[in-house]
Structure formats: structure tokens, C-alpha cells
Amino acid sequence: MPSKRLSVVVTRRLPEEVETRMKELFKVELQESDSRLTREELGEAMRRADVLVPTVTDRIDAGLLAQAGDRLKLIANYGAGIDHIDVASARQRGVLVTNTPGVVTEDTADMAMALILAVTRRIPEGLALMQSGDWQGWAPTAMLGGRIAGRRLGVLGMGRIGQAVARRARAFGMQVHYHNRTRLRDEIEESLEATYWESLDQMAARVDVLSINCPHTPSTFHLMNARRLKLMKPSAVIVNTSRGEVIDENALTRMLRAGDIAGAGLDVYENGTDINPRLRELPNVVLLPHMGSATTEGRMEMGEKVLINIKTFEDGHRPPDLVLPSMV
Structure with missing residues (x-):
């Protein structure tokens, strides 16, 4: 039922096709502009989301996670690198972290x-x-x-x-x-x-x-x-x-x-x-302005991995791209 769909907050603009598919699958809050969220805005997003979809521009440390409350259950990172996320602190708070390896x-x-x-x-x-x-x-x-x-x-x-x-x-x-x-x-x-x-x-x-x-x-x-x-x-x-x-x-x-x-x-x-x-x-x-992964094909594949990680989690299964603290 639609009322049971996960509440997903995306922190940056993603390819239009990825955003559209997210809207079809989940209750999604998209960003109107592509400017990065402030620390305060990121903290507020974490408090009202079941799933947060951040990017490398969002630094999620232990202090921010401590303010997240109990609702947040999954951080489905849009990207392979996860050095901007305190994975150990997230796991201690019962929050899973996934990424998109292999795409870029x-x-x-x-x-x-x-x-x-x-x-x-x-x-x-x-x-x-x-x-x-x-x-x-x-x-x-x-x-x-x-x-x-x-x-x-x-x-x-x-x-x-x-x-x-x-x-x-x-x-x-x-x-x-x-x-x-x-x-x-x-x-x-x-x-x-x-x-x-x-x-x-x-x-x-x-x-x-x-x-x-x-x-x-x-x-x-x-x-x-x-x-x-x-x-x-x-x-x-x-x-x-x-x-x-x-x-x-x-x-x-x-x-x-x-x-x-x-x-x-x-x-x-x-x-x-x-x-x-x-x-x-x-x-x-x-x-160069961090262009290494900047291809249309790569960005689409990253979005597909995020979608699969969230949907698998919603279905009660282990996401395929789960990040463990030992992997960091």
C-alpha cells in the first residue's frame, strides 16, 4: 500500500530517469536545486527520513548521526566512496549504509x-x-x-x-x-x-x-x-x-x-x-572538476544500484551493496 512506502530523502539532484523511478517506488523528497545541503538541513533531512540518499558532498559524522533520531534506518549512498560517512557510528545506531561499487x-x-x-x-x-x-x-x-x-x-x-x-x-x-x-x-x-x-x-x-x-x-x-x-x-x-x-x-x-x-x-x-x-x-x-565518474551511463548505473539497495531493504532483505565497518 502507498502509505507503507519508505520515506526517502535525496540530498542532491539526480538524473531525471532515476528521480522518476524513485517517485514510482517510494515516498520521495527530491531537491529543487542542486546546491549542497547545509549541515543543519542535512540533520533535518535525516530526522524525517527512513532512507537518506546522500552523495560525496554530504559529510555524515558521528555528531550528525547522534541528532538523527530513531526513524533513519538506511543511508543509501549515491556513489562508491564512503569516506564521508562514519559507517561505524551508523551501525552502532542501527543504521545500515550501502554504496554503489563497480559502476565508476x-x-x-x-x-x-x-x-x-x-x-x-x-x-x-x-x-x-x-x-x-x-x-x-x-x-x-x-x-x-x-x-x-x-x-x-x-x-x-x-x-x-x-x-x-x-x-x-x-x-x-x-x-x-x-x-x-x-x-x-x-x-x-x-x-x-x-x-x-x-x-x-x-x-x-x-x-x-x-x-x-x-x-x-x-x-x-x-x-x-x-x-x-x-x-x-x-x-x-x-x-x-x-x-x-x-x-x-x-x-x-x-x-x-x-x-x-x-x-x-x-x-x-x-x-x-x-x-x-x-x-x-x-x-x-x-x-579537472572531479569528472572521473561523470558519464551519463555511469550516473544512471549508480542510480540503479541505489534503487536496488533501497528496494531490497524495504523487502526485508540484506541490501546487495551493504558496507561494513571492517570494509572502511
């Missing part, structure tokens, strides 16, 4: 390769030159970049996305190296022709391109700190499509300005939209 793998890996090419081949500099109207034609020594074939790619975090990046890199003729909490199974390692490094320090010192593909957790915060960044070759490039907090952004900026690292391609930032202004000024840096 190929899209994010595509963006990682796009950034590698953009930095090494100086694509943004070329675009700026053409838009300025100052291009005088082809010249033998103009806009020289570097060939990526034969270069060593270091993948930091060899999960779904890291492996997808490795597959693409192999197709471009790169040599794949990786560091991960656990070593891959032999057959996966062999299929990727990947070299495992137990020591991140040793890998960082040897690769030509470093791709950050690990989640943000307490153990990965500033994993690439000033000391570790200094181990990298001056000719090396670093690319991050994962979480900004993994890199010490101020240390990276200083090293890029000093020429201690050749370039960087960033899609995520340590402090969200508050980006170091000195980083914006550097010609050897490519900055």
Missing part, C-alpha cells in the same frame, strides 16, 4: 589515462595556445612532450579501478608496477604483466608516472606526504582520480613549483573546492 571503474580509469596523456603531452598548454590566437604553425621543437610507451607506471591501490588503469596502460605500451595492501593473485598479476612492490617508497622512487587509485581512509591520509613525494624522480608525473586527501597538496604544490616533480593531473583535491591558488597557476598541472 571504467569511467575513472579512462580519466586517469586522459590525465596521464594530458600532462605528458601538454594538451592544456596546446589548447591555451590555440585559444589565444598566437599559434604561428608547426615547428620542430614546439610543444614537445614525452612518449608514454616504455615508461613505468606505478599504480597506488590495485583494486577495480587500479587494475582497469593498468589494463589501459599496458595497451599504451607502459610497464605496470603497483603497491597494494595485499598482493594480487598470481593469475591477475600475470594478466596485467604487473610488478609488485611491497615498499611504496621503493616504487615511488622508480616510476615515471604515479597513479593514485586507493580510497581515503585514516591509513591513506597523506600517504603521499612531503617525504615520499621527494623520493619521486624530477621527471615523474603524478595523477590522482581517487581522493584528494591521499596527497599532501601543499607539499605537491611546492615541489611542482620548484621543478622537483615534472607535472600533475588532478581530478580531486584535499580540501574539496578550496584549491591551493598557486596550484592553479602552474602550466605543468592539469586540474
Whole structure:
């Protein structure tokens, strides 16, 4: 019966098809604008919802969960990353947390390769030159970049996305190296022709391109700190499509300005939209507005996973994408 439908509050605008399907299945409160909710508005939404559908822009910590009351039973996150949600505190309060894993793998890996090419081949500099109207034609020594074939790619975090990046890199003729909490199974390692490094320090010192593909957790915060960044070759490039907090952004900026690292391609930032202004000024840096998962297909698939998680929960079953504190 309609009166028994779950009350669902969505914190941001979602693709129209996803919102329409939610309205058909549940009692849904959608947002008129796409601006992020304030902390107070988020707290109020949690108190009047059976299910909250947040995104990475909604920070749900223990303090906010303590104000949620007893009605909230499920946080169905629209996205794979859940570092913005205190999963342990949620479970202690009897609130389940789900996410949408696997959906953004190929899209994010595509963006990682796009950034590698953009930095090494100086694509943004070329675009700026053409838009300025100052291009005088082809010249033998103009806009020289570097060939990526034969270069060593270091993948930091060899999960779904890291492996997808490795597959693409192999197709471009790169040599794949990786560091991960656990070593891959032999057959996966062999299929990727990947070299495992137990020591991140040793890998960082040897690769030509470093791709950050690990989640943000307490153990990965500033994993690439000033000391570790200094181990990298001056000719090396670093690319991050994962979480900004993994890199010490101020240390990276200083090293890029000093020429201690050749370039960087960033899609995520340590402090969200508050980006170091000195980083914006550097010609050897490519900055994108968190576009890694921004494909129509990916956003639709994320919505489908959210719908399935909520409907399965409503039917009294364990949601397929349940996040446990041990997974964080």
C-alpha cells in the first residue's frame, strides 16, 4: 500500500530517469536545486527520513548521526566512496549504509589515462595556445612532450579501478608496477604483466608516472606526504582520480613549483573546492572538476544500484551493496 512506502530523502539532484523511478517506488523528497545541503538541513533531512540518499558532498559524522533520531534506518549512498560517512557510528545506531561499487571503474580509469596523456603531452598548454590566437604553425621543437610507451607506471591501490588503469596502460605500451595492501593473485598479476612492490617508497622512487587509485581512509591520509613525494624522480608525473586527501597538496604544490616533480593531473583535491591558488597557476598541472565518474551511463548505473539497495531493504532483505565497518 502507498502509505507503507519508505520515506526517502535525496540530498542532491539526480538524473531525471532515476528521480522518476524513485517517485514510482517510494515516498520521495527530491531537491529543487542542486546546491549542497547545509549541515543543519542535512540533520533535518535525516530526522524525517527512513532512507537518506546522500552523495560525496554530504559529510555524515558521528555528531550528525547522534541528532538523527530513531526513524533513519538506511543511508543509501549515491556513489562508491564512503569516506564521508562514519559507517561505524551508523551501525552502532542501527543504521545500515550501502554504496554503489563497480559502476565508476571504467569511467575513472579512462580519466586517469586522459590525465596521464594530458600532462605528458601538454594538451592544456596546446589548447591555451590555440585559444589565444598566437599559434604561428608547426615547428620542430614546439610543444614537445614525452612518449608514454616504455615508461613505468606505478599504480597506488590495485583494486577495480587500479587494475582497469593498468589494463589501459599496458595497451599504451607502459610497464605496470603497483603497491597494494595485499598482493594480487598470481593469475591477475600475470594478466596485467604487473610488478609488485611491497615498499611504496621503493616504487615511488622508480616510476615515471604515479597513479593514485586507493580510497581515503585514516591509513591513506597523506600517504603521499612531503617525504615520499621527494623520493619521486624530477621527471615523474603524478595523477590522482581517487581522493584528494591521499596527497599532501601543499607539499605537491611546492615541489611542482620548484621543478622537483615534472607535472600533475588532478581530478580531486584535499580540501574539496578550496584549491591551493598557486596550484592553479602552474602550466605543468592539469586540474579537472572531479569528472572521473561523470558519464551519463555511469550516473544512471549508480542510480540503479541505489534503487536496488533501497528496494531490497524495504523487502526485508540484506541490501546487495551493504558496507561494513571492517570494509572502511
